[in-house]
Amino acid sequence: MPSLKELISITEKLNSLLDQVKKSNRLELIEEVNILLNERGVILRGLDFSTLKTDPLVNQLLSDEKDIKHKMQRIFTDIKNDVRLINKKRNSGENYINPYQSLQVDGVFFDRKK
Numbered sequence: 001m002p003s004l005k006e007l008i009s010i011t012e013k014l015n016s017l018l019d020q021v022k023k024s025n026r027l028e029l030i031e032e033v034n035i036l037l038n039e040r041g042v043i044l045r046g047l048d049f050s051t052l053k054t055d056p057l058v059n060q061l062l063s064d065e066k067d068i069k070h071k072m073q074r075i076f077t078d079i080k081n082d083v084r085l086i087n088k089k090r091n092s093g094e095n096y097i098n099p100y101q102s103l104q105v106d107g108v109f110f111d112r113k114k
Contacts, residue, residue, distance in 0.1 A: 002043040004057050010040050011064045018071040023082075026075070033072075 014036045021029045052058055 002046045004047065004052060004055060004061070007040065007043045007047065008057055008061055008064075010036055010043065011061060011068070014040070015064055015068055015071075018068060018075070021071075021075055023078070026079075030075075 014033060017029060017032055017036065
């Protein structure tokens with residue numbers, strides 16, 4: 001049966017790994033984060049939390065969990081912004097090559113004289 005100390009150890013590794021994420025090494029570190037999250041999931045399934053409610057290490061674990069969620073949300077936001085920027089650059093390049101591609105002829109009205 002896995003122990004709470006193993007869970008805290010993996011959580012601290014995960015927390016420190018998320019501090020190291022930069023744009024240049026993001027893909028490799030995300031793969032390592034996935035591995036650590038899978039290990040944490042296995043340990044969490046094996047723990048009995050009914051006996052751990054009074055353990056002071058649980059409070060440390062919960063505060064680390066908040067930090068991890070915040071850091072992962074920041075990384076997710078950075079990735080979304082990068083994807084938006086890439087799409088914007090692609091659209092700008094396409095508009096530069098063919099500037100009349102996006103023009104629509106819909107909505108043209110012709111006046112008739114009586």
